[in-house]
Amino acid sequence: MASYVINILPFSSPTCPLHSEPKKPSNLHFLGNSLCQQPVNLTSCKSQIQPVLAAINVEEKVEGEIGKEKPKFRWVEIGPNIPEEQKQAISQLPFKMTKRCKALMRQIICFNDKKGSLPGLLSAWVKIMKPRRKDWLSILKELNKMEHPLYLEVAEIALLEESFEANVRDYTKIIHFYGMNNQLEEAERTRLAMEERGFVSDQVTLTAMIHMYSKAGNLTLAEETFEELKLLGQPLDRRSYGSMIMAYIRAGMPEKGEMILREMDAQEIRAGSEVYKALLRAYSIVGDADGAQRVFDAIQLAGIPPDDRTCAVLLNAYGMAGQSQNAYATFENMWRAGIEPSDRCVALVLAAYEKENKLIQALDFLMGLEREKLIIGKEASEVLAEWFGRLGVVKEVELVLREYATGCETDLGSAGQSACDRFSVLLRRRIFHIRLRGALLTSEANLHWVAGTVLPASISE
Template sequence: MEECGLEEISLPLQPRSIPQTAVVMWFRRWKKGGLDQMLDVAVATLSQEFSRDLWKTVFEVSNAVLADMEKEKKKGKMKGFLQCEEVQELCREEVRAQEKAEEEGKNAVVMGEEAATMGEEKPKVVTLPKRHGKINYKIYGLDLSNPKWAEVADRIHESEKLDWPEEPKPISGKCKIVTEKILALKEEDDPSPLLAEWAELQKPGRIDWLTLLDKLKEQNTRLYPKVEEVLLSEKSFQANIRDYSKIIDAHAKQNRIEDAERIVEKMNENGIQPDALTTNILVHMYSKAGSLDRATEALESLRRLGFRPDREIYNSMIMVYVNAGQPKLAESLTREMEARDIKPTMEIYMTLLRSFSQHGDVGGAGRIATTMQFAGFQPNLESCTLLVETFGQVGDPDQARNNFDYLMRLGHKPDDRCTAGMIAAYEKKNMLDKALKLLLELEKDGFEPGLATDSVLVDWLGKLQLVDEVEQLLGRIAGQGEAPPLKIQVSLCDMYARAGFEKKALQALGVVEAKKEQLGMHDFERVVGGLIAGGFVQEARRVHGLMEAQGFASENLKVSLTASQAFSRKRPSK
């Protein structure tokens, strides 16, 4: 063990521990061949129970212990050297020599004074040599003798002047009267003349204007933004970019986009370019207003300034893209967020999933659902329902049923909306038997169809002209105390018109016409097509006029109306 630098090391060995001779051997190998060779020897000869990493840890700890022992040994030797008799004697001699030199210096001074009084020549006095160069001042490793620190001190002094401004000038005499008039102005008044008179009397600096604004903010809140905007052009106010951004933010919070843009133009006129903070405010403002082009332009300006969007900027832009019907662009922003280690929230993912579902984009909805699971968000009732509805829109009842069954395997019970989406998926392929079978299975588990499921069934059975079954469903809806929604009225108008039930068809048509602003393109086509098929040509022409008045156009309906007028037939009545 002496070759390793160890004097005495006792290893407490258990009956199955490593033999001490083996320990001596790998310590010697370590001393000669290094750590890698030692690890190979240890793993091969000492123990098969320890891994290579564990042996490495043992050796590193041993090396640290050896280093500490070596340091302590050196400290002991140094301590013994400093405390030895020879060193102490040298120190005593140095002290005696220093005392002797001081005594000789004092004697030389006395002799010089005596010589001066006797007119004799002054004896030479031996002094220390003069120091050359500048004294270095170091604090925590910084060389404060460098001339650059003088410049830093000057800049700090200037900044302190800005941070601690002077006191505002006292207001008295005529200026006090003008101040009271300014504070008493109404919102519709022009404050410019009074402000100019106040400036002429007071000769204000920035601190004086800020004091006036503070008083105005307390006593006349409505006039405050107007006065603040006027002061942007006042030279003595010394407006900076923060003054502009504060006004822009106030307008943005009140959705006054034109006013905010006017302040931005004034900034550019005065040679002040919007910074990251100002552009950030513009992004939020345009996003809230739903202005996709302006929000995108503001976002690109942020990036040109070198500013990285934060979570709030991303969320705002995602909502703008979603509201503009462009969920794919919104999805690209979520990927950008993930690349920057900004985790999108569950609400953002759900917003994208709803948008893809509304557009019937199965691929997009599937990507978002998969991304959510990788992000750690488990599927819930809402996400599975959206997938069921998406596959139902594209006419894929098998995939819709897979998601429906997966929902139940997760332990969720399908609600009325989810069941309605599954029934609508079966309707696309006219699988009435499977739809009825599913309803019977759900009813055995305690499910009761609600308005959403009944609406889908009314529409489906109405297309099949099953009038009696539809009216039974209408009775159940009325028994629940709920008024049939507009979608059911459209279905009833189409069904009764095709079946020749004039009174009921016109009754349903009256309800539909009363809510014409809520009708979409598909609803108009359904109503007009049903009226034409039932021989209600005049009513069909009137509804078609309402349809065109709302900006919807259909060449097929025009052709059908022309044909119905050319081959008019007497409509049946039942």
């Protein structure tokens, strides 16, 4: 029909004359080159051909739109001829899951692009099964549990479905998910979409944003969001404060984090133990013994009982600061408090003595441990072995080791034991400490090191 119209149009005699004013291009250019080259104004023409042309125009536009439209999803029940992996996943679906939810889960597990689009699948499910909010939540919970790659896409599509009855918390969960995966742009886009749909960011949403910015190392955005959080006019909870403290810790600014901790104490809000310990580690890493001690005291005031790991972090701070006396005092305090020190704690005290070149005090410390029947482990032995090597007194140590290894083969084990293993056994013997100490003091190579050291009047058992 279209080609017929094109051929007869130049020879037809319309009942109305053509306008003499400037010709306007016709909306029929797509019909053929002959019309495109000589535009004709047919707006006021009452030819019998006009309805036919209009019909062709509309028909071809509709056909073009249909051609561009994505094929709709065709709901077909999943049969037995599927891969074993998919069968296994389907068999593990919860027994109490409703039939409508299991029907969708089977489709999602076996979904591929050839079957259509995911929005089409969910739209078909909504139309056929008429789900309610609890059905959507059941689907999302199971997809999250399975760590299914389509979880997030299904969740975002669900937000737009009326039957899902989306609220602020649903958007917050997606924002938090993006934040956990450091997908800042997607999280910000989700928050923007939430606010465009009339939802207001609340304390939980903004806290999730702060946590995300903190993990990404973007302190500026974290601070801006924290100020926005304060403008809500609601009392902040421990999570909101804790997220900002962690942001300062990750930015290498524990002092500002401690200021927020004091602000929390003023409002009688206790931070989580993980926040206290993270702040303690931040001070310990840089060797700020005063800051570490303040946080350690705050931990106890908050009612969090310290353990050997917490004490080890404080010992490390004193060791890095070169305060061996305070390190030893901390060790004694934890011992009196009933906290059994680990081998790492012993090693940290020895490292603190090493930093100040206090070998005699270190040996006295080891003798005290022997009296308390505390076993010296590999880490503490390695600290001593490396220390002796740097002092150049390895020969003296080897002499004492050889002397006692001969008479202690049963305790020392095989001849192939390492020096650290032999240290571990021999350092438990008080007589070994005394002989080793005497060997070091009489060594000419070590006389310059012990000069000026105040020695005890006598050395005896």
